[in-house]
Amino acid sequence: RLDLIKYAGASGDFNPIHTIDEEAKNAGLPGIIAHGMWTMGNLAKLFSNLYETGFIEEYKIRFKGMVFLNDVITLHADLKERNGDRYFFNVAATNQSGKEAISGEVIFKTY
Structure with missing residues (x-):
């Protein structure tokens, strides 16, 4: 999880499906995705x-x-x-x- 948070900061891709479980689930995913x-x-x-x-x-x-x-x-x-x-x-x-x-x-x- 920490690697994905760091990558979000380095890449500028702050889509919450990569870092926040609830947001990923709201998007229809079982959990966060890399x-x-x-x-x-x-x-x-x-x-x-x-x-x-x-x-x-x-x-x-x-x-x-x-x-x-x-x-x-x-x-x-x-x-x-x-x-x-x-x-x-x-x-x-x-x-x-x-x-x-x-x-x-x-x-x-x-x-």
């Missing part, structure tokens, strides 16, 4: 240990489901192809039931 961009940012962290060797050149994501407060999210990055100095990954964030919250592609370019 910001989609918060999940997307966490997924990008999979590449942070590689930033000395390159950078994310392209990041395409499709939002597919909601992340609820007590979900356990697993982040995936599977290399599908290499072409010279570019590495093409399929990426996803899935919850404890295996349902995807986001999925997409990353192109990582080395120096």
Whole structure:
């Protein structure tokens, strides 16, 4: 919960469905949900240990489901192809039931 409150402040997205249980329930949700961009940012962290060797050149994501407060999210990055100095990954964030919250592609370019 605290991470979502901090993210709201950092991003400027103060939609109360991300931080206030009652407001989320009034919107028809079972509870607060994480910001989609918060999940997307966490997924990008999979590449942070590689930033000395390159950078994310392209990041395409499709939002597919909601992340609820007590979900356990697993982040995936599977290399599908290499072409010279570019590495093409399929990426996803899935919850404890295996349902995807986001999925997409990353192109990582080395120096």
